[in-house]
Amino acid sequence: MTDSRYSWGRYPNAPQNAHTCSWRSEVPELMNKVVAGHGSTLPFGNGRSYGDSCLATSDQVVQLRTLDRFIEVDWEHGVVLAESGVTLAEILALSIPMGWFLSVTPGTQFVTLGGAIANDVHGKNHHLRGTFGNHVHSFGLLRRGQGLLTCSLSENPELYAATIGGLGLTGVITWAKIQLMPINSSQIDSTVVRFDNLAEFFKLSAELDHQHEYSVAWIDCLAQDTKTGRGVFIVGDHASYGSLSVEKRKKLQVPVTPPLSLINNLSLHAFNEAYWRVHPATPSRRWGSYEPFFYPLDRILDWNRIYGRKGFQQYQCVIPDAAAEVAMSELLAVIAASGQGSFLAVLKRCGDSVSPGLLSFPLPGTSLALDFPQKADLTALFKRMDAIVHQAGGRLYPAKDAHMNGNDFRQAYPAWEQLEALRDPSLLSRFWKRVIS
Numbered sequence: 001m002t003d004s005r006y007s008w009g010r011y012p013n014a015p016q017n018a019h020t021c022s023w024r025s026e027v028p029e030l031m032n033k034v035v036a037g038h039g040s041t042l043p044f045g046n047g048r049s050y051g052d053s054c055l056a057t058s059d060q061v062v063q064l065r066t067l068d069r070f071i072e073v074d075w076e077h078g079v080v081l082a083e084s085g086v087t088l089a090e091i092l093a094l095s096i097p098m099g100w101f102l103s104v105t106p107g108t109q110f111v112t113l114g115g116a117i118a119n120d121v122h123g124k125n126h127h128l129r130g131t132f133g134n135h136v137h138s139f140g141l142l143r144r145g146q147g148l149l150t151c152s153l154s155e156n157p158e159l160y161a162a163t164i165g166g167l168g169l170t171g172v173i174t175w176a177k178i179q180l181m182p183i184n185s186s187q188i189d190s191t192v193v194r195f196d197n198l199a200e201f202f203k204l205s206a207e208l209d210h211q212h213e214y215s216v217a218w219i220d221c222l223a224q225d226t227k228t229g230r231g232v233f234i235v236g237d238h239a240s241y242g243s244l245s246v247e248k249r250k251k252l253q254v255p256v257t258p259p260l261s262l263i264n265n266l267s268l269h270a271f272n273e274a275y276w277r278v279h280p281a282t283p284s285r286r287w288g289s290y291e292p293f294f295y296p297l298d299r300i301l302d303w304n305r306i307y308g309r310k311g312f313q314q315y316q317c318v319i320p321d322a323a324a325e326v327a328m329s330e331l332l333a334v335i336a337a338s339g340q341g342s343f344l345a346v347l348k349r350c351g352d353s354v355s356p357g358l359l360s361f362p363l364p365g366t367s368l369a370l371d372f373p374q375k376a377d378l379t380a381l382f383k384r385m386d387a388i389v390h391q392a393g394g395r396l397y398p399a400k401d402a403h404m405n406g407n408d409f410r411q412a413y414p415a416w417e418q419l420e421a422l423r424d425p426s427l428l429s430r431f432w433k434r435v436i437s
Contacts, residue, residue, distance in 0.1 A: 005061060007053075010311030014052070016061045024083060028142060031144060042062070043172045048108055051431065053119075053432075069082065078180035080180060084113050099183055107297070109295050118166060118167055124213075126353065132178075138151060139176035144425075151163060160356065170423060170427075190288070191234070192233070196227065198328060215349065217348060218347075231276065254306055259308060310374040315368075319367075323392035327394065328368060331388050361397045
Protein backbone atom coordinates (compact mmCIF):
# COMPACT_ATOMS: atom_id res chain seq x y z
CA MET A 1 0.00 0.00 0.00
CA THR A 2 1.41 3.43 -0.97
CA ASP A 3 0.53 7.11 -0.71
CA SER A 4 2.37 10.44 -0.90
CA ARG A 5 4.42 12.16 1.82
CA TYR A 6 6.20 15.52 1.91
CA SER A 7 8.76 17.26 4.06
CA TRP A 8 7.31 19.75 6.54
CA GLY A 9 8.64 22.77 4.65
CA ARG A 10 7.20 21.52 1.35
CA TYR A 11 10.50 22.58 -0.22
CA PRO A 12 11.83 21.08 -2.34
CA ASN A 13 8.50 19.98 -3.77
CA ALA A 14 9.26 16.28 -4.07
CA PRO A 15 6.33 14.05 -3.07
CA GLN A 16 7.46 10.71 -1.70
CA ASN A 17 5.73 7.49 -2.58
CA ALA A 18 5.27 5.94 0.90
CA HIS A 19 5.31 2.16 1.24
CA THR A 20 3.61 1.12 4.46
CA CYS A 21 3.47 -1.96 6.63
CA SER A 22 1.68 -2.99 9.82
CA TRP A 23 4.25 -5.07 11.69
CA ARG A 24 7.98 -4.91 12.41
CA SER A 25 8.39 -8.36 10.91
CA GLU A 26 7.22 -7.02 7.53
CA VAL A 27 9.89 -4.32 7.25
CA PRO A 28 12.72 -6.48 5.79
CA GLU A 29 10.58 -7.80 2.95
CA LEU A 30 9.12 -4.35 2.27
CA MET A 31 12.57 -2.78 2.22
CA ASN A 32 13.88 -5.44 -0.19
CA LYS A 33 10.89 -4.95 -2.46
CA VAL A 34 11.26 -1.16 -2.66
CA VAL A 35 15.02 -1.31 -3.26
CA ALA A 36 14.64 -4.04 -5.89
CA GLY A 37 12.12 -1.93 -7.78
CA HIS A 38 13.66 1.53 -7.36
CA GLY A 39 17.32 1.14 -6.46
CA SER A 40 17.19 2.88 -3.06
CA THR A 41 14.83 4.06 -0.35
CA LEU A 42 14.78 5.89 3.01
CA PRO A 43 12.91 5.45 6.30
CA PHE A 44 10.17 8.04 6.82
CA GLY A 45 8.47 8.89 10.12
CA ASN A 46 5.86 11.61 10.58
CA GLY A 47 7.27 14.07 8.04
CA ARG A 48 8.48 16.73 10.47
CA SER A 49 11.92 17.24 8.93
CA TYR A 50 11.86 20.59 7.17
CA GLY A 51 14.14 20.20 4.16
CA ASP A 52 15.30 17.28 2.02
CA SER A 53 16.96 15.06 4.63
CA CYS A 54 13.76 12.97 4.76
CA LEU A 55 13.37 12.77 0.97
CA ALA A 56 14.77 9.74 -0.84
CA THR A 57 16.64 10.20 -4.10
CA SER A 58 14.31 7.57 -5.55
CA ASP A 59 11.26 9.35 -4.06
CA GLN A 60 10.31 5.97 -2.56
CA VAL A 61 10.25 5.78 1.24
CA VAL A 62 9.46 3.13 3.84
CA GLN A 63 6.71 4.64 6.01
CA LEU A 64 7.22 3.71 9.68
CA ARG A 65 4.53 5.77 11.43
CA THR A 66 2.30 2.68 11.51
CA LEU A 67 4.79 0.96 13.85
CA ASP A 68 3.30 2.69 16.87
CA ARG A 69 3.23 0.09 19.64
CA PHE A 70 4.71 0.17 23.11
CA ILE A 71 6.69 -3.00 23.75
CA GLU A 72 7.66 -2.65 27.42
CA VAL A 73 7.63 0.10 30.06
CA ASP A 74 9.35 0.31 33.44
CA TRP A 75 7.63 3.03 35.44
CA GLU A 76 9.84 2.45 38.46
CA HIS A 77 12.92 3.58 36.54
CA GLY A 78 11.31 5.63 33.75
CA VAL A 79 12.44 3.46 30.84
CA VAL A 80 10.28 3.05 27.73
CA LEU A 81 10.78 0.49 24.97
CA ALA A 82 8.64 1.25 21.92
CA GLU A 83 8.44 0.89 18.16
CA SER A 84 10.06 3.66 16.16
CA GLY A 85 6.79 5.04 14.77
CA VAL A 86 5.48 6.04 18.21
CA THR A 87 5.32 9.83 18.52
CA LEU A 88 6.62 11.84 21.44
CA ALA A 89 3.01 12.91 22.10
CA GLU A 90 2.00 9.28 22.50
CA ILE A 91 4.87 8.69 24.92
CA LEU A 92 3.87 11.73 26.99
CA ALA A 93 0.24 10.63 27.11
CA LEU A 94 1.36 7.49 28.95
CA SER A 95 4.35 8.76 30.90
CA ILE A 96 3.10 12.02 32.42
CA PRO A 97 0.37 10.43 34.58
CA MET A 98 3.07 8.04 35.85
CA GLY A 99 5.35 10.94 36.85
CA TRP A 100 7.79 10.91 33.93
CA PHE A 101 8.62 13.35 31.11
CA LEU A 102 10.87 13.24 28.06
CA SER A 103 14.46 13.99 29.10
CA VAL A 104 14.81 16.09 25.94
CA THR A 105 12.05 17.31 23.65
CA PRO A 106 12.13 19.44 20.46
CA GLY A 107 9.59 22.13 19.65
CA THR A 108 6.97 19.65 18.43
CA GLN A 109 5.63 16.50 20.05
CA PHE A 110 4.55 15.10 16.70
CA VAL A 111 7.94 13.66 15.72
CA THR A 112 8.40 9.91 15.90
CA LEU A 113 10.81 8.15 18.23
CA GLY A 114 12.87 7.01 15.25
CA GLY A 115 12.92 10.51 13.81
CA ALA A 116 14.03 12.01 17.13
CA ILE A 117 17.00 9.64 17.14
CA ALA A 118 17.84 10.00 13.44
CA ASN A 119 17.95 13.81 13.80
CA ASP A 120 19.34 13.76 17.36
CA VAL A 121 16.85 16.48 18.30
CA HIS A 122 17.55 18.96 21.06
CA GLY A 123 15.42 21.28 23.17
CA LYS A 124 15.27 24.08 25.67
CA ASN A 125 17.41 22.18 28.20
CA HIS A 126 20.42 21.35 26.06
CA HIS A 127 22.60 23.32 28.49
CA LEU A 128 21.77 20.69 31.15
CA ARG A 129 20.85 17.41 29.44
CA GLY A 130 22.34 17.52 25.96
CA THR A 131 20.53 16.01 22.99
CA PHE A 132 17.94 13.27 22.66
CA GLY A 133 20.74 10.84 21.85
CA ASN A 134 22.19 11.27 25.34
CA HIS A 135 19.12 9.45 26.69
CA VAL A 136 18.86 6.53 24.25
CA HIS A 137 19.79 3.21 25.85
CA SER A 138 19.57 1.09 22.71
CA PHE A 139 17.67 0.53 19.47
CA GLY A 140 17.07 -2.08 16.82
CA LEU A 141 18.62 -1.28 13.43
CA LEU A 142 17.62 -3.15 10.29
CA ARG A 143 20.33 -3.13 7.65
CA ARG A 144 19.75 -4.69 4.26
CA GLY A 145 21.73 -7.91 4.02
CA GLN A 146 22.61 -7.93 7.72
CA GLY A 147 19.24 -8.29 9.36
CA LEU A 148 18.25 -6.66 12.65
CA LEU A 149 21.09 -5.48 14.88
CA THR A 150 20.85 -4.23 18.45
CA CYS A 151 22.86 -1.03 18.90
CA SER A 152 24.03 0.58 22.14
CA LEU A 153 27.19 1.99 23.70
CA SER A 154 28.40 -1.56 24.25
CA GLU A 155 26.80 -3.46 21.35
CA ASN A 156 27.59 -2.35 17.77
CA PRO A 157 28.85 0.98 19.19
CA GLU A 158 29.99 2.35 15.81
CA LEU A 159 26.51 1.95 14.34
CA TYR A 160 25.01 3.36 17.53
CA ALA A 161 27.06 6.54 17.13
CA ALA A 162 26.46 6.81 13.40
CA THR A 163 22.69 6.29 13.66
CA ILE A 164 22.13 8.97 16.33
CA GLY A 165 21.95 12.06 14.15
CA GLY A 166 22.58 9.85 11.11
CA LEU A 167 19.53 11.09 9.19
CA GLY A 168 18.13 7.60 8.60
CA LEU A 169 21.08 6.56 6.43
CA THR A 170 22.58 3.72 8.47
CA GLY A 171 19.50 1.51 8.53
CA VAL A 172 15.86 1.40 9.57
CA ILE A 173 15.28 1.92 13.31
CA THR A 174 12.48 -0.48 14.25
CA TRP A 175 12.44 -0.05 18.07
CA ALA A 176 14.19 2.02 20.70
CA LYS A 177 14.64 2.09 24.47
CA ILE A 178 14.89 5.56 26.04
CA GLN A 179 15.32 7.07 29.48
CA LEU A 180 12.72 9.53 30.82
CA MET A 181 13.11 12.11 33.61
CA PRO A 182 10.99 12.22 36.81
CA ILE A 183 8.47 15.04 37.37
CA ASN A 184 6.04 15.94 40.15
CA SER A 185 3.57 17.82 37.96
CA SER A 186 2.66 18.38 34.33
CA GLN A 187 2.66 22.12 35.02
CA ILE A 188 5.57 24.46 34.25
CA ASP A 189 6.79 27.30 36.47
CA SER A 190 8.20 29.94 34.14
CA THR A 191 9.55 33.47 34.17
CA VAL A 192 9.11 35.79 31.19
CA VAL A 193 10.74 39.15 30.47
CA ARG A 194 11.35 41.12 27.31
CA PHE A 195 14.77 42.50 26.45
CA ASP A 196 15.81 45.43 24.27
CA ASN A 197 18.73 44.11 22.23
CA LEU A 198 21.09 41.21 21.62
CA ALA A 199 23.54 42.24 24.35
CA GLU A 200 20.72 41.99 26.90
CA PHE A 201 19.90 38.48 25.68
CA PHE A 202 23.43 37.28 26.36
CA LYS A 203 23.40 38.96 29.77
CA LEU A 204 20.11 37.29 30.71
CA SER A 205 21.30 33.94 29.38
CA ALA A 206 24.52 34.06 31.41
CA GLU A 207 22.56 34.99 34.53
CA LEU A 208 19.57 32.62 34.26
CA ASP A 209 20.35 29.57 32.14
CA HIS A 210 22.20 27.64 34.84
CA GLN A 211 19.41 28.32 37.35
CA HIS A 212 16.65 26.67 35.30
CA GLU A 213 15.93 23.43 33.46
CA TYR A 214 14.66 25.24 30.35
CA SER A 215 15.72 28.43 28.63
CA VAL A 216 14.80 29.96 25.27
CA ALA A 217 14.15 33.35 23.65
CA TRP A 218 11.96 34.68 20.87
CA ILE A 219 13.49 37.55 18.93
CA ASP A 220 12.21 40.22 16.59
CA CYS A 221 14.33 39.45 13.53
CA LEU A 222 13.27 42.66 11.77
CA ALA A 223 14.37 45.08 14.54
CA GLN A 224 17.34 47.22 13.55
CA ASP A 225 20.06 49.51 14.93
CA THR A 226 19.91 49.82 18.74
CA LYS A 227 16.94 47.41 18.81
CA THR A 228 18.72 44.63 16.90
CA GLY A 229 18.00 41.33 18.59
CA ARG A 230 15.29 42.55 20.92
CA GLY A 231 12.98 39.84 22.12
CA VAL A 232 11.36 37.86 24.92
CA PHE A 233 13.37 35.65 27.29
CA ILE A 234 11.70 32.62 28.87
CA VAL A 235 13.01 30.23 31.51
CA GLY A 236 11.10 27.43 33.16
CA ASP A 237 11.10 24.35 35.38
CA HIS A 238 8.74 21.48 36.05
CA ALA A 239 6.50 22.62 38.90
CA SER A 240 6.86 20.94 42.27
CA TYR A 241 3.09 20.95 42.73
CA GLY A 242 -0.02 20.39 40.61
CA SER A 243 -1.60 17.43 38.85
CA LEU A 244 -0.01 14.90 36.53
CA SER A 245 -2.69 15.40 33.92
CA VAL A 246 -2.17 15.33 30.16
CA GLU A 247 -3.58 18.44 28.60
CA LYS A 248 -6.20 17.99 25.91
CA ARG A 249 -6.23 21.36 24.24
CA LYS A 250 -8.63 21.93 21.41
CA LYS A 251 -6.68 22.05 18.16
CA LEU A 252 -7.06 24.66 15.47
CA GLN A 253 -6.75 23.77 11.81
CA VAL A 254 -5.38 25.51 8.73
CA PRO A 255 -7.91 23.95 6.34
CA VAL A 256 -6.37 24.81 2.97
CA THR A 257 -3.07 25.87 1.44
CA PRO A 258 -3.38 29.41 0.06
CA PRO A 259 -1.82 30.17 -3.34
CA LEU A 260 0.55 32.72 -1.75
CA SER A 261 2.25 32.91 1.64
CA LEU A 262 0.31 34.66 4.38
CA ILE A 263 3.65 35.66 5.92
CA ASN A 264 4.81 38.93 4.37
CA ASN A 265 6.59 42.12 5.41
CA LEU A 266 3.41 43.83 6.57
CA SER A 267 2.17 40.93 8.69
CA LEU A 268 5.64 40.26 10.08
CA HIS A 269 6.24 43.83 11.25
CA ALA A 270 2.81 44.01 12.85
CA PHE A 271 3.14 40.65 14.60
CA ASN A 272 6.69 41.22 15.85
CA GLU A 273 5.89 44.66 17.25
CA ALA A 274 2.73 43.44 18.99
CA TYR A 275 4.35 40.27 20.35
CA TRP A 276 7.27 42.17 21.86
CA ARG A 277 5.09 44.84 23.47
CA VAL A 278 2.55 42.42 24.97
CA HIS A 279 5.26 40.86 27.15
CA PRO A 280 6.38 42.45 30.44
CA ALA A 281 9.38 44.75 30.76
CA THR A 282 10.15 43.30 34.19
CA PRO A 283 10.36 39.57 35.04
CA SER A 284 6.92 38.01 35.40
CA ARG A 285 6.23 34.59 36.99
CA ARG A 286 3.76 32.26 35.30
CA TRP A 287 2.36 28.79 35.97
CA GLY A 288 0.72 26.69 33.30
CA SER A 289 0.48 23.50 31.30
CA TYR A 290 3.45 21.96 29.53
CA GLU A 291 1.95 22.09 26.02
CA PRO A 292 2.01 25.85 25.38
CA PHE A 293 5.46 26.06 26.96
CA PHE A 294 7.08 23.34 24.84
CA TYR A 295 4.84 23.09 21.79
CA PRO A 296 3.19 26.46 21.00
CA LEU A 297 2.66 25.65 17.32
CA ASP A 298 1.31 22.15 17.86
CA ARG A 299 -2.08 23.62 18.65
CA ILE A 300 -2.37 24.70 15.01
CA LEU A 301 -2.59 21.59 12.86
CA ASP A 302 -1.00 21.90 9.41
CA TRP A 303 0.40 25.35 10.27
CA ASN A 304 2.98 24.89 7.51
CA ARG A 305 0.19 25.61 5.01
CA ILE A 306 0.24 29.32 5.88
CA TYR A 307 3.38 29.66 3.76
CA GLY A 308 1.48 28.86 0.60
CA ARG A 309 2.06 26.40 -2.19
CA LYS A 310 5.77 27.19 -2.56
CA GLY A 311 6.41 26.23 1.05
CA PHE A 312 9.17 27.62 3.23
CA GLN A 313 12.72 27.01 4.37
CA GLN A 314 13.95 27.06 7.92
CA TYR A 315 17.42 28.41 8.57
CA GLN A 316 18.93 27.08 11.78
CA CYS A 317 22.54 27.63 12.70
CA VAL A 318 24.70 27.38 15.79
CA ILE A 319 27.65 29.70 16.43
CA PRO A 320 30.49 28.85 18.88
CA ASP A 321 30.58 30.87 22.10
CA ALA A 322 33.69 32.87 21.19
CA ALA A 323 32.05 34.37 18.09
CA ALA A 324 28.35 34.11 18.97
CA GLU A 325 27.48 37.70 19.93
CA VAL A 326 29.26 39.31 17.00
CA ALA A 327 28.08 36.77 14.41
CA MET A 328 24.46 36.82 15.64
CA SER A 329 24.45 40.61 15.40
CA GLU A 330 25.71 40.37 11.82
CA LEU A 331 23.15 37.71 10.90
CA LEU A 332 20.24 39.71 12.33
CA ALA A 333 21.44 42.87 10.56
CA VAL A 334 21.52 41.05 7.21
CA ILE A 335 18.06 39.56 7.79
CA ALA A 336 16.53 42.87 8.86
CA ALA A 337 18.06 44.68 5.88
CA SER A 338 16.57 42.08 3.53
CA GLY A 339 13.07 42.77 4.84
CA GLN A 340 12.50 39.03 5.10
CA GLY A 341 12.06 37.15 8.31
CA SER A 342 10.13 34.88 10.58
CA PHE A 343 7.27 35.39 13.00
CA LEU A 344 8.78 32.62 15.13
CA ALA A 345 12.51 33.31 15.46
CA VAL A 346 14.12 31.28 18.23
CA LEU A 347 17.40 32.07 19.94
CA LYS A 348 18.91 29.81 22.59
CA ARG A 349 22.20 28.84 24.15
CA CYS A 350 23.53 25.32 23.77
CA GLY A 351 25.63 23.70 26.45
CA ASP A 352 28.84 21.69 26.31
CA SER A 353 27.28 18.22 26.64
CA VAL A 354 28.73 15.89 24.02
CA SER A 355 26.26 13.75 22.09
CA PRO A 356 27.11 10.14 21.26
CA GLY A 357 26.05 10.91 17.66
CA LEU A 358 28.66 11.47 14.96
CA LEU A 359 26.68 14.19 13.18
CA SER A 360 24.94 15.83 16.14
CA PHE A 361 24.17 19.49 15.43
CA PRO A 362 24.56 21.41 18.72
CA LEU A 363 27.91 22.69 19.95
CA PRO A 364 28.77 25.02 22.85
CA GLY A 365 27.35 28.28 21.54
CA THR A 366 24.15 30.00 20.45
CA SER A 367 21.53 28.67 18.06
CA LEU A 368 19.24 30.76 15.84
CA ALA A 369 16.25 29.34 13.95
CA LEU A 370 13.96 31.21 11.56
CA ASP A 371 11.39 30.32 8.89
CA PHE A 372 11.40 32.07 5.50
CA PRO A 373 8.65 31.85 2.85
CA GLN A 374 10.15 30.27 -0.24
CA LYS A 375 11.18 32.98 -2.73
CA ALA A 376 13.75 33.20 -5.49
CA ASP A 377 15.77 35.84 -3.62
CA LEU A 378 16.26 33.56 -0.61
CA THR A 379 19.31 32.17 -2.40
CA ALA A 380 21.16 35.48 -2.16
CA LEU A 381 20.13 36.03 1.48
CA PHE A 382 21.17 32.53 2.54
CA LYS A 383 24.50 32.93 0.75
CA ARG A 384 25.26 36.03 2.85
CA MET A 385 24.13 34.29 6.03
CA ASP A 386 26.14 31.15 5.23
CA ALA A 387 29.29 33.24 4.83
CA ILE A 388 28.83 34.70 8.32
CA VAL A 389 28.19 31.28 9.87
CA HIS A 390 31.17 29.76 8.07
CA GLN A 391 33.49 32.61 9.09
CA ALA A 392 32.42 32.22 12.72
CA GLY A 393 33.08 28.47 12.73
CA GLY A 394 29.40 27.60 13.03
CA ARG A 395 27.21 25.13 11.20
CA LEU A 396 23.67 24.50 9.95
CA TYR A 397 21.20 21.85 11.13
CA PRO A 398 20.78 19.10 8.49
CA ALA A 399 17.24 18.24 9.71
CA LYS A 400 16.12 21.77 8.82
CA ASP A 401 18.24 22.38 5.73
CA ALA A 402 17.37 22.53 2.03
CA HIS A 403 20.24 24.59 0.62
CA MET A 404 23.61 23.98 2.36
CA ASN A 405 26.53 23.52 -0.02
CA GLY A 406 28.74 20.47 0.23
CA ASN A 407 31.94 22.31 1.16
CA ASP A 408 30.32 23.97 4.17
CA PHE A 409 28.74 20.70 5.28
CA ARG A 410 31.91 18.66 5.03
CA GLN A 411 33.94 21.25 6.92
CA ALA A 412 31.31 21.65 9.65
CA TYR A 413 30.76 17.90 10.05
CA PRO A 414 34.17 16.22 9.58
CA ALA A 415 32.77 12.88 10.78
CA TRP A 416 30.68 12.66 7.60
CA GLU A 417 33.19 10.21 6.11
CA GLN A 418 32.68 7.82 9.04
CA LEU A 419 28.94 7.98 8.48
CA GLU A 420 29.33 7.40 4.76
CA ALA A 421 31.46 4.32 5.48
CA LEU A 422 28.66 2.96 7.70
CA ARG A 423 25.74 4.03 5.50
CA ASP A 424 23.45 1.26 4.31
CA PRO A 425 24.07 1.43 0.52
CA SER A 426 20.36 0.96 -0.15
CA LEU A 427 19.48 4.17 1.76
CA LEU A 428 20.11 7.56 0.16
CA SER A 429 18.47 10.95 0.71
CA ARG A 430 18.41 14.02 -1.49
CA PHE A 431 20.24 15.89 1.27
CA TRP A 432 23.09 13.37 1.48
CA LYS A 433 23.54 13.22 -2.29
CA ARG A 434 23.63 17.04 -2.37
CA VAL A 435 26.25 17.54 0.33
CA ILE A 436 28.71 14.72 -0.40
CA SER A 437 28.68 14.89 -4.22
